[in-house]
Amino acid sequence: MSSETNLERLYDEHAQALFAFVLNLLRHEADTRDVLQELFIKVARHPHLLEGIKDPRGFLLRLAHNLAIDLVRRRAARDRTSEQVAAQDGVLFAATDNPDERLFAVTLAEALGELPPDQRAVVHLKLWERLTFDQIAATLDISPNTAASRYRYAIDKLRARLRPIYDEIK
Amino acid sequence: MNSDFEKRMEELAMRELPGHWKAQIVAAAQPQPAWWREWLWPCPHVWAGLAAAWGFIFLLIVATPHEPAAVGQKAPASWQSFAFLQQETEIIAQLSGDDESHRTPPPPPAATKPRSTRRVKQSVG
Structure with a gap:
């Protein structure tokens, strides 16, 4: 199975949950997309990260959380605190x-x-x-x-x- | 145990992930091609054709029979080296201008035509 197929499978299985989690944390759709993209790039370039992981969802949620926190810190440096972000776009519920x-x-x-x-x-x-x-x-x-x-x-x-x-x- | 309030919150469906993200994210996550592949990518057929042309030219050169050089046709290598060295020394001397005596004499003027011929031309002109 090719790496692209593996990545697509991983995306299909976990992207929705990761999206909701990161969107809830960041409340910003474009930032959420950036975090998801960064996450999947990391997984694609370092496939060994998922080797031996019993709970891929938990691992990916943790990775997404870390990336989101990093992004919040970077944004905070540009005067975009989490409180300000909370009031921004990013509709959370269907x-x-x-x-x-x-x-x-x-x-x-x-x-x-x-x-x-x-x-x-x-x-x-x-x-x-x-x-x-x-x-x-x-x-x-x-x-x-x-x-x-x-x-x-x-x-x-x-x-x-x-x-x-x-x-x-x- | 979750309260009714928590259950009520749990039942709310989260927003759907935008469908068009998948293609973008999966494409971005694919490993980048090697630099040489990226360089060749715009027109690989043209590069292949150019390589084939070079190969053909090389084969043509290799396949062409070379005539053996006549013995004694060229001056010996040692004499060539000496002449080259002498010429180089003269050029350096000319450039530095410190030794006028080493300048090569100006080339002899071209053989003039007989006077009779020149007179005829002048008279005609």
């Missing part, structure tokens, strides 16, 4: 016809953007990648306790922020 769901999605996206990137990453991996705290800890290179506490803080903030809307549409 469009829906249900107005209640749309309102909830838009408000949740805003609330996620107000979280610190560390907490946002944990929430994303827990809710939308359905990883355990051990897996999140391995992905983000933190302890499981740290992952759990970040998640708890983040959920509390989100709940407080979304309570009026959630109670209304529940």
Whole structure:
């Protein structure tokens, strides 16, 4: 099997998850694309990176997280802090016809953007990648306790922020 | 255990990855061709034709029989070297201008035509 086919297979299997994760972190579509491209270039040029990896998704999420953090730091040097990025473009959730769901999605996206990137990453991996705290800890290179506490803080903030809307549409 | 609030969030579908990214990203991730391949890429057939032409010319030269040089036709190599050395020495001396005596005498004037001929031409002109 050619390297191009391998890369395409890897892309088909993981790009959607990586896209959502990085978009949630960066809130900027062009930056997200840059990170994905950098990630796949790295994997293509160093195929040995994936050798012996039991959980390619976890490995790629970790790589994407590191690249996204690097990009945030570079952007920060150019006065684009994560708080500013959070308010920028990059629609996070799929469009829906249900107005209640749309309102909830838009408000949740805003609330996620107000979280610190560390907490946002944990929430994303827990809710939308359905990883355990051990897996999140391995992905983000933190302890499981740290992952759990970040998640708890983040959920509390989100709940407080979304309570009026959630109670209304529940 | 996740609360209803967390389940509600989980159920929200993430936005779809733009479809046109795949071709761009996979193409960008492919290893770049070697410099010589990139250099030849715009017109490989032309380069191949040029190489074939050179090969043909080379074969033609190799296949052409060479006539043996006549013995004694050329001066001996040692005499050639001496003449060349002498000529070089004279040129250096001329350039430096420090030794007028080593200048080669001007070449003899071309043989003039007989006066009678010149007179005829002058009278005609």
